[in-house]
Amino acid sequence: MCDTREFCRSSRDSTMGINFDALGDVEHFEHISGDLLDLFKSREHTDVTFVVNGVRFHAHKVILAARCTYFRILLYGEMKEAYLGPEEEIPFLDTTPEAFELLLEYIYSGLIRNDNTLWLKVWLLS
Helix, strand or coil: CCCHHHHHHHHCCHHHCCCHHHHCCCCCHHHHHHHHHHHHHHCCCCCEEEEECCEEEEECHHHHHHHCHHHHHHHHCCCHHHHCCCCCEEEECCCCHHHHHHHHHHHHHCCCCCCHHHHHHHHHHC
């Protein structure tokens, strides 16, 4: 694991007089959440496509697998979807595009849009 303070110590002249031990830990959780959500919305570097009632959702296997056991099993386990090529699509039949998008937004960002009707549909997905 990369230690930011060690990187700063090695990459800057130590004569700057900065006491890196006094800085403490750096936390950028809100930035990570926003960056991941931006990545999802941008569709850059996606490697899996889901289709829900004709609507395509492009996503990143590794992010879905890291955040959700279901997707880890679906995309990297012994299920047939794990063996699909990047051009093939995975259909989801028992939900709406709005609920599936809300689920993906939550997986990527950890943020929940307050829409009780949609969350009921997301809950029914599980």
